[in-house]
Amino acid sequence: MQKIEAIIQPSRLDAVKDALIEIGVEGMTILEARGHGRQKGHTEFYRGREYTVDLLPKVKIELVVHDEAADKVIDTIAATARTGHIGDGKIFKSRIDEAIRIRNDERGETAL
Numbered sequence: 001m002q003k004i005e006a007i008i009q010p011s012r013l014d015a016v017k018d019a020l021i022e023i024g025v026e027g028m029t030i031l032e033a034r035g036h037g038r039q040k041g042h043t044e045f046y047r048g049r050e051y052t053v054d055l056l057p058k059v060k061i062e063l064v065v066h067d068e069a070a071d072k073v074i075d076t077i078a079a080t081a082r083t084g085h086i087g088d089g090k091i092f093k094s095r096i097d098e099a100i101r102i103r104n105d106e107r108g109e110t111a112l
């Protein structure tokens, strides 16, 4: 199993969600996030402490999928979230060891 975490522009969420459902994705988690990439915004000093401003609103999508589905999910998110402008976001992939459906204690890929 693979976990795909995508941080995208909030304005692209509906399109990305629809595209994922279209390719057969079942479960996903959406989180409201704030962040910055390499442009970093800028930092300000206030009473001797440094504050980072310009943490911009983003949406994070998390999905755990079968190994074979990961590439298609990544390609779908990238193609749908891309506007071509800075701040379009990032996608990260990592291995997942276990999944458990709480209702009936199903384990592994059948729990997805």
Ligand SMILES: Nc1ncnc2c1ncn2[C@@H]1O[C@H](COP(=O)(O)OP(=O)(O)OP(=O)(O)O)[C@@H](O)[C@H]1O
Residues within 6 Å of the ligand: 007, 033, 034, 035, 036, 037, 038, 039, 056, 058, 085, 086, 087, 088, 089, 090
């Ligand atoms: N290395 C990282 N680790 C975790 N989150 C990140 C990382 N890089 C970017 N993000 C998240 O992704 C969001 C969008 O990043 P962004 O697309 O601006 O990346 P970038 O590297 O600056 O690329 P670009 O030059 O296209 O803007 C950030 O606001 C942050 O939430």
Ligand SMILES: [Mg+2]
Residues within 6 Å of the ligand: 036, 037, 038, 039, 040, 086, 087, 088
């Ligand atoms: Mg950036």
